[in-house]
């Protein structure tokens with residue numbers, strides 16, 4: 311996993327609440343057995359006017375000029391600003407894969423759906439929860455200023471706007487540690503092999519029916 | 524000892540290790556695996572040269588991509604090559620890693636969340652995960668069950684554990700006698716309408732109260748299934764006699780001496796009398812009506828006697844624009860009576876409502892009636908091969924066929940339209956599934972979530988109707 315320490319990037323506003331993972335990456339693209347290549351179909355039904363199918367040549371597709379990601383001023387954005395409950399619905403990790411593959415490193419919202427929030431950290435994306443008033447303020451600023459970029463500092467846990475104004479955010483120490491160092495969860499867990507084995511032994515003795523192979 | 528909630532008990536019984544910041548290693552008793560969210564997990568194992576920690580703790584089956592029409596040609600008969608590859612990949616991975624699998628040809632195959640309880644592979648007191656958000660279903664049997672992402676599927680395969688932070692406790696007490704014509708689906712839709720789609724975020728929800736106890740185990744699964752639609756990963760219900768009766772004799776259930784021990788252990792699977800919840804909600808079911816969603820989020824729901832709400836009356840601007848966008852997508856005007864909404868298709872199925880009781884309830888409405896001419900397709904998709912067999916033994920397939928419904932093979936089908944079953948742009952569907960998101964049942968498709976009997980009634984009428992106005996022939 312890609313480590314995350316500091317990031318400065320262009321911010322794009324997606325002004326709607328409850329953006330679900332079906333919208334982030336529609337189901338037909340979930341048929342892939344690979345982990346990469348989902349970026350071309352991120353927000354597919356909003357981004358394009360024709361129906362997207364796996365394996366299609368993207369350059370020939372009809373772009374929806376009204377969708378915010380397609381507006382030239384937001385080309386190359388790596389910070390997604392959005393509203394409440396982002397990432398709700400299906401648990402598909404294809405959603406963070408698509409966001410990451412498109413180039414997003416950070417998503418800022420007043421709240422996230424649990425499973426999605428968790429999936430982000432496994433893929434080097436930092437989901438940042440800020441107060442809805444601050445998010446509102448950021449929405450206004452993005453709209454008013456072309457080229458609006460934010461600086462994210464994971465160590466200091468701050469978001470800094472172009473005027474130098476700073477907003478702090480919170481996150482779990484464990485998640486922060488893993489993201490900062492790009493650590494693999496499985497390796498970390500396997501450091502506890504003995505604890506797992508001894509738990510398993512006790513568990514098996516107490517509830518043998520759970521181990522009826 | 525401090526009083527514990529059911530969730531506290533399940534958590535504590537599976538805690539392997541706790542870090543200083545509260546993130547913990549939780550032991551997982553069962554993982555369910557399907558073809559969509561597992562290929563990258565198996566690939567990860569392969570790349571790292573790892574083996575499953577305990578292969579038999581897993582149970583796999585294809586469900587999302589499988590065709591619901593002719594299955595005679597097996598996997599080779601899946602016409603979409605990308606879908607076929609995904610199912611083939613699951614089969615291969617299960618062979619390579621010795622994971623038990625119900626393949627497409629197995630009569631036990633079906634939607635993971637229908638099959639696992641049916642087989643007794645979901646047991647009270649278990650921790651259970653699956654790369655699928657509707658894993659919350661299994662909480663109906665007093666298990667701690669929730670969806671995970673693909674990295675976590677791999678993590679559980681490799682370590683039999685999950686890194687988790689404990690959620691907060693919420694209790695939703697559903698009290699009162701359930702009115703006739705009102706089902707578990709209506710209850711859970713009403714709960715989501717009240718709580719909102721993010722109301723449960725960060726919580727594990729326990730459902731309790733007289734109405735929950737009145738529900739069958741299958742009804743309880745419907746309620747827990749949609750917990751995720753209220754933002755909570757896990758929903759659960761305490762063990763009672765119905766739970767024990769349901770589990771008894773199922774293929775994976777404890778046998779012999781173990782059965783007695785298990786039942787004794789399960790008796791403790793309820794919240795202690797004085798357990799403290801971080802949040803508690805009470806819902807009275809006595810005035811709930813059959814529910815119909817009108818928008819593109821499950822919280823956008825109205826009683827059958829109601830109307831599509833008017834965004835102009837919504838004070839919150841973010842909500843107002845969300846409502847406007849939803850109405851635009853769904854093609855409805857504010858203040859339209861729900862019963863004036865005509866439909867093009869009907870889908871009875873999904874892990875929410877494709878169990879035998881759901882099919883019986885829908886058949887009771889369909890019996891002796893005909894699907895309206897204006898409805899181009901009404902389909903019934905049983906949740907598993909065994910549900911299908913049972914329904915056929917009861918003659919339900921005939922009732923549906925005579926009424927003009929299509930009787931299909933088990934799978935997820937038009938719940939998410941990954942196979943050939945889908946809505947065309949602009950088509951409107953009465954669906955017993957769980958998500959009415961934009962494009963969920965096909966790009967541009969419009970979904971209204973309802974109970975099985977409401978879906979059957981809508982099929983007959985060609986528009987939404989109050990199923991309580993139907994005289995039901997007793998079966």
Ligand code: SF4
Pocket residue numbers: 586587634635636655657873874875934935938939956957
């Ligand atoms: S039936 Fe629908 S919700 Fe349930 S597992 Fe299948 S796709 Fe997911």
